[in-house]
Every structure is written in C-alpha cells, then in structure tokens.
Amino acid sequence: MDSKQHIINKSEEAKDIFLPHLSADAVIFGFDQNELKVLLLKMNYRKQWLLPGGYVRKDEDLDEAIVRILKDRVGVTGVYLQDFGVFGKKNRSELYFQDFDETLFHKQRFVSVGYYALYNPDKVSLIPDEFSETCEWIYLSKLPEIELAMDHREIIEKALLTLRETISHKPIGYNLLPEKFTLSELQKLYEIILGKELNRGNFYRKMKNLGILTKLDERRKGGAHKAPDLYSFDEKNYLQALENGLNNW
Amino acid sequence: MDSKQHIINKSEEAKDIFLPHLSADAVIFGFDQNELKVLLLKMNYRKQWLLPGGYVRKDEDLDEAIVRILKDRVGVTGVYLQDFGVFGKKNRSELYFQDFDETLFHKQRFVSVGYYALYNPDKVSLIPDEFSETCEWIYLSKLPEIELAMDHREIIEKALLTLRETISHKPIGYNLLPEKFTLSELQKLYEIILGKELNRGNFYRKMKNLGILTKLDERRKGGAHKAPDLYSFDEKNYLQALENGLNNW
Incomplete structure (x- = not known):
C-alpha cells in the first residue's frame, strides 16, 4: 500500500x-x-x-x-x-x-x-x-x-x-541533565538556553548559594583536564527554590 | 424571550x-x-x-x-x-x-x-x-x-x-500601571504578583539600575505623607531589558 x-x-x-x-x-x-x-x-x-x-x-x-x-x-x-x-x-x-x-x-x-x-x-x-x-x-x-x-x-x-x-521557575536543568553532572555542564546548559555567556565564578557561586546542588564523592573521568567534581540536584530544595524563582527579586 | x-x-x-x-x-x-x-x-x-x-x-x-x-x-x-x-x-x-x-x-x-x-x-x-x-x-x-x-x-x-x-520577561508593569506611577506603587504591584514582601531599598536600587524608569518632574499629590516622585517607563530600554530578563543571571 x-x-x-x-x-x-x-x-x-x-x-x-x-x-x-x-x-x-x-x-x-x-x-x-x-x-x-x-x-x-x-x-x-x-x-x-x-x-x-x-x-x-x-x-x-x-x-x-x-x-x-x-x-x-x-x-x-x-x-x-x-x-x-x-x-x-x-x-x-x-x-x-x-x-x-x-x-x-x-x-x-x-x-x-x-x-x-x-x-x-x-x-x-x-x-x-x-x-x-x-x-x-x-x-x-x-x-x-x-x-x-x-x-x-x-x-x-x-x-x-x-x-x-x-528557567528560574521550571525544573529544566533537572530534567535535561543526567543524574550526575559537572558544574561546567550545568553552566553550558544555562548559557545555551539563555543565549549568552555567563561569568563562571558568579554562576558557580549563585548555584551553590541556592542550596540545590549536592556535591558527590565522584569525579568525571576521561577528559584532558583535571577530573571535575560531579553534582546532583537536591530534589526537595530544588523544587522549593523554583517556587520562589532561582533568580530572586 | x-x-x-x-x-x-x-x-x-x-x-x-x-x-x-x-x-x-x-x-x-x-x-x-x-x-x-x-x-x-x-x-x-x-x-x-x-x-x-x-x-x-x-x-x-x-x-x-x-x-x-x-x-x-x-x-x-x-x-x-x-x-x-x-x-x-x-x-x-x-x-x-x-x-x-x-x-x-x-x-x-x-x-x-x-x-x-x-x-x-x-x-x-x-x-x-x-x-x-x-x-x-x-x-x-x-x-x-x-x-x-x-x-x-x-x-x-x-x-x-x-x-x-x-514578570522579568513580559511588560507586565508597563501594562498594568498608569503612565505615571510612584516607586511604591511599582513595588506593591511586584509584591502582589510575586506573593511576597520585597526589601524596599533593594527593589528601588535594582529598578533604578536597570535604566528602565524615567523620573518625572512631578509628584503624586494628596497623600498624608510627603508627596512622592512620579516615574514612567522608558519604553525602549524597558523592552530591551525584558529580552535579557530584568532578573539577570
């Protein structure tokens, strides 16, 4: 047919x-x-x-x-x-x-x-x-x-x-990244979605201050550079932070 | 009928x-x-x-x-x-x-x-x-x-x-407020929409730093307190700022 x-x-x-x-x-x-x-x-x-x-x-x-x-x-x-x-x-x-x-x-x-x-x-x-x-x-x-x-x-x-x-109100990072990710991968995802480069130091500080990330006792292996730390989202804190907006007024 | x-x-x-x-x-x-x-x-x-x-x-x-x-x-x-x-x-x-x-x-x-x-x-x-x-x-x-x-x-x-x-990306304030408004009215609108109180000093500083407000040569009359300054939105700067988000990453 x-x-x-x-x-x-x-x-x-x-x-x-x-x-x-x-x-x-x-x-x-x-x-x-x-x-x-x-x-x-x-x-x-x-x-x-x-x-x-x-x-x-x-x-x-x-x-x-x-x-x-x-x-x-x-x-x-x-x-x-x-x-x-x-x-x-x-x-x-x-x-x-x-x-x-x-x-x-x-x-x-x-x-x-x-x-x-x-x-x-x-x-x-x-x-x-x-x-x-x-x-x-x-x-x-x-x-x-x-x-x-x-x-x-x-x-x-x-x-x-x-x-x-x-991006400050929906669990976009949580659902697009694998369970374990590096801060560099998280930043790259934000940069692509926001359509602009972000200052690395500011971004890391802001993300860590939100209390939504858990640093794991593991590192990403296989890259050319020093193996970076892996993180996962603290689901409870993350969902709570999204209600207020990650970018608080 | x-x-x-x-x-x-x-x-x-x-x-x-x-x-x-x-x-x-x-x-x-x-x-x-x-x-x-x-x-x-x-x-x-x-x-x-x-x-x-x-x-x-x-x-x-x-x-x-x-x-x-x-x-x-x-x-x-x-x-x-x-x-x-x-x-x-x-x-x-x-x-x-x-x-x-x-x-x-x-x-x-x-x-x-x-x-x-x-x-x-x-x-x-x-x-x-x-x-x-x-x-x-x-x-x-x-x-x-x-x-x-x-x-x-x-x-x-x-x-x-x-x-x-x-609220950081759409012209919500611009379309809900009258052409001339006080900073206190703008803050109140944000507080109602965000569902929480905002620190007055931080809010005023942030709004002024965005460069989206024009201070008018007029004051709101008739209140019990000192007549507050009136502002209007600078439409061009406002629309530009909304593209990036008023709450910048």
Missing part, C-alpha cells in the same frame, strides 16, 4: 475517534555534547521534517492525549511535559495535504497546542513509530539547514523562548 | 459560524488600590461568575478571535494579550448546560485556550455586553467568596502563576 492510500484509510477511522480541528505537537528537547537538540520525524509522504504530533481522542483529556502521542509516535514516556503556546492561524496547514481532497480528516483546519518535553537521557529510550521514514535528533545549530513543515519552526522557537523565560 | 430560549436560538447560528470544540477565555487583570483585580461576568441563565470567553470563527485566526471576544463581551480593546495555557479536561464543562439537550452548540466538549489581558487604566474603558446580568471587577482577595463556573478558578490561578513566573 502506498503512503498516500494509507493516509486516506486512516482518515475515515480518525473521524470516529478524534475531536476535529484540534491537534497537539511536542518539541522534545535533549542535551548532549554541550548542545540542545530536538527530536523530529520525517514522514514517507513528504520530505519535510515534522514535530511529533497527533490528535485528541473524544474520550481523553488533553493532557492524556499528549502523553499517548509521544508514546505512539516516538516511544518516549515518563518525560516532563509543559504546554507553552497555541498555534491557531487559520491557514497554518492548508498546503501540507494539498494532494488530497477536502474530505480528508488531516486536511481540515487544526489549532495546535504546543508542548515542550525535556528528555532526560537517564530515564528514557527512543522507539520511533512505523509510519515515519525516520526519527532523528537534530541539534539546534543544524535547524537552519533543514526544511520544516507548516509552522513547526515557529513552534520550536516559541518553545525555546519559553525555556529561556521560565 | 427568556434567557434559556435565547441560548437555544444562538446555538443554531453558532454551528454555522464557529469551530466546534474550541473556545477561548480571558483573565483580564487590573491594578488599583494596591490590589490586583479580575473582570468577571455573570450571565442571566446562571448565578455563577464567568471569565469573558467565546468561540473561534471558522474564518479567523485564534489571535483575532480573542481580540473580537474581548471587544464583544466587555468592550475592552487595545490591551496586552498573551496565551498562557490550555484547559482540556474532557468533562470540564459538562454540568454547566445540563438543563439543555445534547444538540446545543454550547454543550459540546470545549478545549479552552486561556489568555491573560493586562488592563491599563489610561488606555481603555469598559462596555459590558447586553447578554450578561452584570460585569464587575473582583479583587483577588474577594475571589474565595464568590462562586466561579466550571474550571474558571483554576484558569485564573494559572494566569496569576504565569504573571509571577514571567
């Missing part, structure tokens, strides 16, 4: 199961090699890259829908999820299914709820779905080079801005 | 005009008497209070819908608007129209997009719509005493949390 016929068959089933006009898309962030990356799919039908997304069942809450969508599309479970925006331009997806007629479920106008997900490498493993040609991590620095479908580039940019604006 | 029949008549018209299953609700914040307040409606049909909300036309963007809804329902135009969350529990509104049958447009499941609006007393005037019994500003301190419909209390709480978490 070709991929176009497959979509048409899915369309009839979709009309019974899902709410019309409403979709959800996830920007799944990961962090490694001192860079942020996002998880993208490429469908068989078109060669553009897509965020993992889907529709909302008539019998489920919106929060349940996004959890199911992540599991079904990319096998991601147990991640921190937060909605960050709604994308509702009336013509935002009109060109994507232009080869199909108007009866196609997928072709109607969709208002999409954007969620960001923080992928903690200790906790999850990827299992891409069977409908996509490929599922890959793309580093943010490579995004300008690829073609993204519909308004998905705008959705990623809004997600990144949301991380920047809420 | 009684209010129930009026809703039934509106329902048939609504099916032609609006997208099903999607609504938008606005939490309109105002600031006076050193308190935050929200604008609420009470319909004829039921005695609970409601956020001003409505549906999305098939031929308009979501962003256009919320502007139209605010104008139609409460006569509010030209305010700062920001979406902050989506409310999608499957049973969130099932009891509200329980006296009607299932064909009523208003009775279907709605996923609602929450917007907050910042009401600047210099810029706008209220014109409540004709369908509501009353439209009133309710101070946050009085909210526990009133009955709110559906999940509208949860929507207000999430809006307030969003103000708290993004």
Whole structure:
C-alpha cells in the first residue's frame, strides 16, 4: 500500500475517534555534547521534517492525549511535559495535504497546542513509530539547514523562548541533565538556553548559594583536564527554590 | 424571550459560524488600590461568575478571535494579550448546560485556550455586553467568596502563576500601571504578583539600575505623607531589558 492510500484509510477511522480541528505537537528537547537538540520525524509522504504530533481522542483529556502521542509516535514516556503556546492561524496547514481532497480528516483546519518535553537521557529510550521514514535528533545549530513543515519552526522557537523565560521557575536543568553532572555542564546548559555567556565564578557561586546542588564523592573521568567534581540536584530544595524563582527579586 | 430560549436560538447560528470544540477565555487583570483585580461576568441563565470567553470563527485566526471576544463581551480593546495555557479536561464543562439537550452548540466538549489581558487604566474603558446580568471587577482577595463556573478558578490561578513566573520577561508593569506611577506603587504591584514582601531599598536600587524608569518632574499629590516622585517607563530600554530578563543571571 502506498503512503498516500494509507493516509486516506486512516482518515475515515480518525473521524470516529478524534475531536476535529484540534491537534497537539511536542518539541522534545535533549542535551548532549554541550548542545540542545530536538527530536523530529520525517514522514514517507513528504520530505519535510515534522514535530511529533497527533490528535485528541473524544474520550481523553488533553493532557492524556499528549502523553499517548509521544508514546505512539516516538516511544518516549515518563518525560516532563509543559504546554507553552497555541498555534491557531487559520491557514497554518492548508498546503501540507494539498494532494488530497477536502474530505480528508488531516486536511481540515487544526489549532495546535504546543508542548515542550525535556528528555532526560537517564530515564528514557527512543522507539520511533512505523509510519515515519525516520526519527532523528537534530541539534539546534543544524535547524537552519533543514526544511520544516507548516509552522513547526515557529513552534520550536516559541518553545525555546519559553525555556529561556521560565528557567528560574521550571525544573529544566533537572530534567535535561543526567543524574550526575559537572558544574561546567550545568553552566553550558544555562548559557545555551539563555543565549549568552555567563561569568563562571558568579554562576558557580549563585548555584551553590541556592542550596540545590549536592556535591558527590565522584569525579568525571576521561577528559584532558583535571577530573571535575560531579553534582546532583537536591530534589526537595530544588523544587522549593523554583517556587520562589532561582533568580530572586 | 427568556434567557434559556435565547441560548437555544444562538446555538443554531453558532454551528454555522464557529469551530466546534474550541473556545477561548480571558483573565483580564487590573491594578488599583494596591490590589490586583479580575473582570468577571455573570450571565442571566446562571448565578455563577464567568471569565469573558467565546468561540473561534471558522474564518479567523485564534489571535483575532480573542481580540473580537474581548471587544464583544466587555468592550475592552487595545490591551496586552498573551496565551498562557490550555484547559482540556474532557468533562470540564459538562454540568454547566445540563438543563439543555445534547444538540446545543454550547454543550459540546470545549478545549479552552486561556489568555491573560493586562488592563491599563489610561488606555481603555469598559462596555459590558447586553447578554450578561452584570460585569464587575473582583479583587483577588474577594475571589474565595464568590462562586466561579466550571474550571474558571483554576484558569485564573494559572494566569496569576504565569504573571509571577514571567514578570522579568513580559511588560507586565508597563501594562498594568498608569503612565505615571510612584516607586511604591511599582513595588506593591511586584509584591502582589510575586506573593511576597520585597526589601524596599533593594527593589528601588535594582529598578533604578536597570535604566528602565524615567523620573518625572512631578509628584503624586494628596497623600498624608510627603508627596512622592512620579516615574514612567522608558519604553525602549524597558523592552530591551525584558529580552535579557530584568532578573539577570
């Protein structure tokens, strides 16, 4: 069966199961090699890259829908999820299914709820779905080079801005870093999200003064330099500090 | 015509005009008497209070819908608007129209997009719509005493949390205060949004160091104490400072 016929068959089933006009898309962030990356799919039908997304069942809450969508599309479970925006331009997806007629479920106008997900490498493993040609991590620095479908580039940019604006209030470091990390890795993550360099001494002092880090009796081995100390988050203190904001007024 | 029949008549018209299953609700914040307040409606049909909300036309963007809804329902135009969350529990509104049958447009499941609006007393005037019994500003301190419909209390709480978490990045002070204000009024606004008292000396120093305030050649008259200096925001510097965050890392 070709991929176009497959979509048409899915369309009839979709009309019974899902709410019309409403979709959800996830920007799944990961962090490694001192860079942020996002998880993208490429469908068989078109060669553009897509965020993992889907529709909302008539019998489920919106929060349940996004959890199911992540599991079904990319096998991601147990991640921190937060909605960050709604994308509702009336013509935002009109060109994507232009080869199909108007009866196609997928072709109607969709208002999409954007969620960001923080992928903690200790906790999850990827299992891409069977409908996509490929599922890959793309580093943010490579995004300008690829073609993204519909308004998905705008959705990623809004997600990144949301991380920047809420890094003092949401457990972003906790969910993007492995359980054990160096202060240098923590600083690099903050610098990437904030989009600027930070003074090392100030950053270390501030982080230590917050009382949210536990220094471990271990060091990171294998680097060219002196093996740096490893830290983990003190979860209780961290969550408490986030309520006030790490950057206190 | 009684209010129930009026809703039934509106329902048939609504099916032609609006997208099903999607609504938008606005939490309109105002600031006076050193308190935050929200604008609420009470319909004829039921005695609970409601956020001003409505549906999305098939031929308009979501962003256009919320502007139209605010104008139609409460006569509010030209305010700062920001979406902050989506409310999608499957049973969130099932009891509200329980006296009607299932064909009523208003009775279907709605996923609602929450917007907050910042009401600047210099810029706008209220014109409540004709369908509501009353439209009133309710101070946050009085909210526990009133009955709110559906999940509208949860929507207000999430809006307030969003103000708290993004006060360093969004022009919240600028849009809630009158053009000319005292440092004491600015501090009070921050204290209410942040939910805690701030040290006066630190707050004044920090605000002045940001370079976002212009000291005016005027004073606030009429108080019991020495007339305090008036300030206004330097819009250009303020917007620039918000990009970095007023609370710099």
